[in-house]
Amino acid sequence: MNGGLNGTGRRLIGIFDLIGSRVMEFFDQAGYTVLLLVRAFYYLKDAPSKAREIFTQMYFAGVKTLVVCSLVGVFTGMILALQTGIELQNFGMQYQIGHLIIASMTREMGPFMAAIIITASVGSAMAAEIGTMKVYDEIDALEMMSISPVKFLVMPRVVALAAMLPVVSIYIIVLACLGGAVVANSILNVSFNVYMKHLYKGIHFKPIYVGLLKAFVFGLIISGVSCAYGLRATSGELGVGHATRSSVVASFLMVLIIGYFITAIFYG
Template identity: 50%
Template sequence: MIIQEPEHFEPTRNFVQNTGRHVLAMLRGSGRAMLMLLEAMRDIPHGLSSKHRHDILLQQYVSGVKSLGVLTVVALFTGMILALQTGIELRRFAQEVYIGSAVTLVMLREMGPFMTGMIIAASVGSSFAAQIGTMVVSEEVSALEVMSIKPVRYLVMPRLVALIIMMPLLTVYTNVIGVVGGAIVGQTQLGVSMPAYFDNATQYAQNKDLYVGLFKAVVFGILITTVSCYQGFSTTQGAVGVGRATRRTVVISFLVMLAVGYMITRLFYQ
């Protein structure tokens, strides 16, 4: 059963006991989240049926298309800041043209997937947590259970599929907008013409950079869905609980994305 019964613990007597309890709770939470993810993944084939098609489409629309506005702004400024910062330094060596490759590489490898992940975790992930949390509080999830509609299949799987598809696509979008942002700064602030910028931009980036970044985005998508849906299902104590679940979703997603992002980078770029 996905909904947790409220648990009660005797008040802790000392620091060690308290720490131990938190560690155990964390491990247990991770385990439950992982089991939920596995169940959702096992349900992915059901996503092909017409019953879930609409839900997946809806989630794709909400998490993908609806996020384009904020992503555009964030990506544009990320690219512009990157170009400006590296450009100012490279100018000392009269090598400003290298902002093209600097911005492209940083966007493709790290900033593209990470910025997309941050925005999606903060906007879409938190909304997943809030929505599922509210459903738990208002017994909608219980209603689904009683109707023998598996909450994980009905609520988590479409979101998981949607983010697995949309995260890499949004990352491509972020990358493009970020590189364009860099070009704008290059042209207006650093005197690097657009053709020179784009020529340099495409000079050092490789398909490996692009696709490792997209792989990261897929992993981030899975992480965001897992964390947000699990936090949603773990909601207790009404509206306060929903708020807490939302906050925890954003914080945990960021931390996990940073750690996993580092590990993926380490794995592919020794």
């Protein structure tokens, strides 16, 4: 009986210990990421000298993800049109589908889809690349040359992603609208002209600038989180794998959480 109680107590302490250490770890990493972003902002003055690296990273985030962004954009629009169009058809309001697609894509789906694609393809690669540099002493070598890794590696990536996320978002929104038009025309019998007329009606300034702001913030989050995990990678290849996986999970979570708060601030 006594032993059982002790065992339960030990398990409880173990659970609280685990939760406590995870919470501490989260705040430690979050604090490190915020400080890293602040330091990256400080080095913005050196951005012109890092133009080549910034454009390279922009190329990775934009051109290299073009195919997947195109597919995601078109099919998101088609799914949205199909799912909501069938419901609207029950009320004879399927002609409103253009309005609905542009509203949901600019407010939420466009920046969110862009963030998911960039996290999975570019953010993970960033964490792995910087993590590998860390375990192979390249970061230490930079320190020894008095070259700040934040200026050399982090700032160009932050600038590139913060600039490219809004662009990728707009691209996805445009393609989603085209995908929606195909479904509206072929399945819901809404003519292209009617679709476009209602789509234009759905374009408002506020959802666009809030959507672009979200995309910009997501760019900061993904680059900051990915670089932070990469710079803190330890224990060889295993550590790089762990840093990459953790950076993707943390980026997704932060995009969702911060995305909600931006929505709440502007629409709440």
